[in-house]
Amino acid sequence: MSTIEDLEFPRAVLARIIKGTMPENVSIQKEARHAVTRAATVFVSYLAATANDCAREAGHKTILANDVFKALEAVGLTDFIDKLKEDFEAHTAMAREKKEMKSKQASADGDDDNEDESDMAAATEEPKDDSMEVDEAEESSDPSKRPRLE
Numbered sequence: 513m514s515t516i517e518d519l520e521f522p523r524a525v526l527a528r529i530i531k532g533t534m535p536e537n538v539s540i541q542k543e544a545r546h547a548v549t550r551a552a553t554v555f556v557s558y559l560a561a562t563a564n565d566c567a568r569e570a571g572h573k574t575i576l577a578n579d580v581f582k583a584l585e586a587v588g589l590t591d592f593i594d595k596l597k598e599d600f601e602a603h604t605a606m607a608r609e610k611k612e613m614k615s616k617q618a619s620a621d622g623d624d625d626n627e628d629e630s631d632m633a634a635a636t637e638e639p640k641d642d643s644m645e646v647d648e649a650e651e652s653s654d655p656s657k658r659p660r661l662e
Contacts (some may be wrong), residue, residue, distance in 0.1 A: 520553050559583050 526549050530540055540548075560575070562583035567575045577600055584593050 519557065520549055521556075523549055526552060559587065562586055 517618065523545070523616060527545055530548060534540065557579065563575045563579040566579040566582040566586065567573065570579065581593050584596070599624065
């Protein structure tokens with residue numbers, strides 16, 4: 513079974529997030545950064561587990577964005593839901609636009625007669641699903657059947 517130390521977020525990433533949210537004249541102790549790292553890891557783990565419960569209650573194994581919103585409500589963080597939905601919709605729209613631009617650029621740059629096999633393979637790939645599949649092994653209570661996070 514994984515411990516919280518095995519699942520911690522990268523310290524450098526969280527340090528940048530913390531620094532970016534603080535005024536310039538504020539510093540934060542090393543112990544405080546460590547506490548925030550731990551708290552973030554515990555929070556995300558708890559929210560993911562709650563979202564998984566919401567997904568199961570809805571009868572599906574894939575955690576959807578709506579399951580995360582329901583999980584936020586379930587843990588009493590309803591104040592975050594509206595802002596998170598706005599940010600999520602903006603991110604989704606931006607990703608869609610970026611993908612469309614990349615597709616338009618690829619079709620403008622490439623000549624249909626001269627496509628190589630890698631271009632053809634990329635064009636026929638199924639779109640990737642950004643949802644998180646719950647593996648049957650993860651659902652098992654037997655720790656030896658769970659995938660190891662490294």
